[in-house]
Amino acid sequence: MIGIAYAEGWQDYTPSYYFKPIAGVVTLVLSAKCVKDFVNGDLVGTLPEGFRPASTIQMPATVLSETADVTLSVGSNGNLILFDKNHQGSLEIFTANITFLSAL
Known part of the structure; x- marks a missing residue:
């Protein structure tokens, strides 16, 4: 398991990591805390x-800290970007568990 490389203003809320349990399959377990003013479309990590x-x-x-309609985007460039459809200017802690096929 490998720890997340966070962008500035983000940190672990609880340990976050990614790994390949099976060749070509990636599992991402993310529990992050925003320690700055959240901006919709914010880069969380890579x-x-x-x-x-x-x-x-x-x-x-x-x-975890409010009711929100949030989506995590995982880009082919590795960027983890968080979108809040009803952005109200505050977003503190979020979690996501995602499994997907890697490009390689």
């Missing part, structure tokens, strides 16, 4: 080559 999908995928995420 996955390295070999752990990225062939094309961008979007999955729902759960916000």
Whole structure:
């Protein structure tokens, strides 16, 4: 299991990690805390080559600190980007558990 490389303003809420339990399959377990003002479409972190999908995928995420409609985007460039459809200017903690096929 490998820890997440967070972007500035993000950190673990509980240990977050990614791994390949089976060749070509990536599991991402993310529990992150925003320690700055959240901006919709914020870069949370980046996955390295070999752990990225062939094309961008979007999955729902759960916000622990409020009611929100949040999506985590995992880009083919490795970027983990968080979108809140009803952004109200505050988003503190979110979790996501995603399994996908890697590009390699």
